[in-house]
Amino acid sequence: MHRADPRAKLLALLLLVGALTKAQSARALAAAALVVALGAAAGRVPWRVLARALGLVGVLLLVTLAFNLFLTPGAPLFHLGPLQATRRGLERGLLLAARLGLLALAGGLLTATTPPLALSRGLERLLAPLGRLGLRVPDLSLILAIALEFIPLLADEARRLALARRARGALGGGSWLARVQESLAVLPPLFVAAVRRADRLAEAMEARGYRGARRGSLHPLRWRSSDWLVVGLPGLYLVWVWLLR
Secondary structure, eight states: OOSSOHHHHHHHHHHHHHHHTTOOSHHHHHHHHHHHHHHHHHHTOOHHHHHHHHHHTHHHHHHHHHHHHHHSOSSEEEEETTEEEEHHHHHHHHHHHHHHHHHHHHHHHHHHHSOHHHHHHHHHHHTGGGGGGTOOHHHHHHHHHHHHHHHHHHHHHHHHHHHHHHHTTOSSSSOHHHHHHHHHTTHHHHHHHHHHHHHHHHHHHHHTTOOSOOTTOSSOOOOOTTHHHHHHHHHHHHHHHHHHO
């Protein structure tokens, strides 16, 4: 997986996304989990890396499950105050949460086995035909590379700010609502730090005279015979899901 062409991994992710949009049964979702597990085993990706990717969307999964559980009409399961949970809502919420979770795992596998610059280079090559329509593909690939590099930086900055506030006694204790409010207070300084980092990066690029990616720059791409397996497995899964319908 680490030596696979970034274009192959991007295509595999797109095929998996297309299949998951049609996956309606537990068997189809289990097959998707098997595809992701095979990719993780091939890349020897530690499970804690995938668990971290799943944890990033944990709140979204819970919100998705809760909304469908209480807002979908059907046979009642239980009541929570004025809200009524339904069996159909539970099934629909679990289905959507499983789809989102598998997408997060597949995205985590992609970023764990592909350097950001190689990933942006692969995207640039895949979208190259759109350049004839006026799309600034090199700039788009650069934005992707910067975004991928900024995500861990912002996570480290958020942890640093949270530790600093905890050291001053600003975090911890009180009700859960107070803790949520104090945690949200980290967002403004985090946003300011992100803007400052972006300004420094823009100044550095301007000082170096950046005028778009040059041909042959970044990571060279080479399609191998094994890359067909990377694309073929999600492709077969997509065909199987569509036939299963």
